[in-house]
Amino acid sequence: MESIGVLMLCPMNPYLEQELQRRFNLFRLWTVPQMSQFLKDHSASIRAVVGNASAGADAELINTLPGLEIVSSFSVGVDKIDLDKCKEKGIRVTNTPDVLTEDVADLAIGLILAVLRRLCESDRYVRSGKWKKGDFRLSTKFTGKTVGIIGLGRIGMAVAKRAEAFSCPICYYSRREKPDTKYTYYPSVVELAGNCQILVVACPLTEETRHIINREVIDALGPKGVLINIGRGPHVDEPELVSALVEGRLGGAGLDVYENEPQVPEELFGLENVVLLPHVGSGTVETRMAMADLVIGNLEAHFLNKPLLTPLV
Numbered sequence: 001m002e003s004i005g006v007l008m009l010c011p012m013n014p015y016l017e018q019e020l021q022r023r024f025n026l027f028r029l030w031t032v033p034q035m036s037q038f039l040k041d042h043s044a045s046i047r048a049v050v051g052n053a054s055a056g057a058d059a060e061l062i063n064t065l066p067g068l069e070i071v072s073s074f075s076v077g078v079d080k081i082d083l084d085k086c087k088e089k090g091i092r093v094t095n096t097p098d099v100l101t102e103d104v105a106d107l108a109i110g111l112i113l114a115v116l117r118r119l120c121e122s123d124r125y126v127r128s129g130k131w132k133k134g135d136f137r138l139s140t141k142f143t144g145k146t147v148g149i150i151g152l153g154r155i156g157m158a159v160a161k162r163a164e165a166f167s168c169p170i171c172y173y174s175r176r177e178k179p180d181t182k183y184t185y186y187p188s189v190v191e192l193a194g195n196c197q198i199l200v201v202a203c204p205l206t207e208e209t210r211h212i213i214n215r216e217v218i219d220a221l222g223p224k225g226v227l228i229n230i231g232r233g234p235h236v237d238e239p240e241l242v243s244a245l246v247e248g249r250l251g252g253a254g255l256d257v258y259e260n261e262p263q264v265p266e267e268l269f270g271l272e273n274v275v276l277l278p279h280v281g282s283g284t285v286e287t288r289m290a291m292a293d294l295v296i297g298n299l300e301a302h303f304l305n306k307p308l309l310t311p312l313v
């Protein structure tokens with residue numbers, strides 16, 4: 001397979017890069033000095049693109065690669081890939097589901113605890129020496145709080161299972177009620193937000209779910225409510241979230257994702273009821289290796305005319 005051109009769109013993971021390099025003719029887009037010359041020289045030989053949560057194959061890229069057969073994403077979310085264009089052109093698409101579910105759900109619970117129990121703030125309290133002058137303020141209990149989940153897919157279910165272990169009643173919103181769950185269903189996000197204390201965004205980003213967290217939802221969640229976003233930044237109308245937090249209309253937020261990563265609204269930096277992570281939901285050594293193996297496995301299967309491991313398109 002050494003002659004097959006594979007285009008990696010940005011640096012993602014050294015192991016993945018090394019294994020792709022060993023098997024294919026790997027092009028690293030971020031090292032290309034001049035895009036137009038690169039495309040002139042190599043676009044015909046590129047048969048696969050490897051992207052991730054921040055860089056995917058959009059219509060423009062797809063149109064410049066006449067030999068493209070497969071886009072294999074080092075992510076579960078594929079919102080950066082033009083799926084319709086891929087379908088239209090018969091380009092296969094794969095992602096990395098399942099292997100990252102546990103890590104992302106773990107992180108959602110970590111964010112809930114970090115916000116409610118003020119873990120980051122109390123860590124800073126110890127390090128700055130403030131403890132010597134007095135005890136840390138009281139925080140908020142997690143056990144027993146109602147957790148609302150937007151999107152009861154693989155990750156949403158894993159969050160629910162974990163929250164159940166904290167004796168939390170679980171409710172959810174999804175496009176359709178799930179017949180095989182005991183969790184309470186609300187047919188709108190506003191109703192869900194009005195009936196839970198912690199609202200977790202765990203659905204894929206699509207045109208329907210863009211800004212699913214808007215002012216009305218934030219107001220329904222209210223000054224005691226906490227928003228946790230482990231989905232995608234554009235699920236949230238970010239300026240509305242920032243003003244609700246600054247004005248105290250929302251109780252707190254735990255965010256792993258943002259509308260314009262890696263830009264994070266600086267107004268959030270001074271708020272102690274907010275915990276900010278740099279999009280690390282699946283960011284463990286173990287999981288990133290499993291994701292890399294899936295990307296490689298899908299490419300190998302494709303070029304050996306075998307069934308794809310995790311086909312999306």
Ligand SMILES: O=CC(=O)O
Binds near residue numbers: 053074078100281
């Ligand atoms: O955000 C990460 C992913 O989609 O895997």
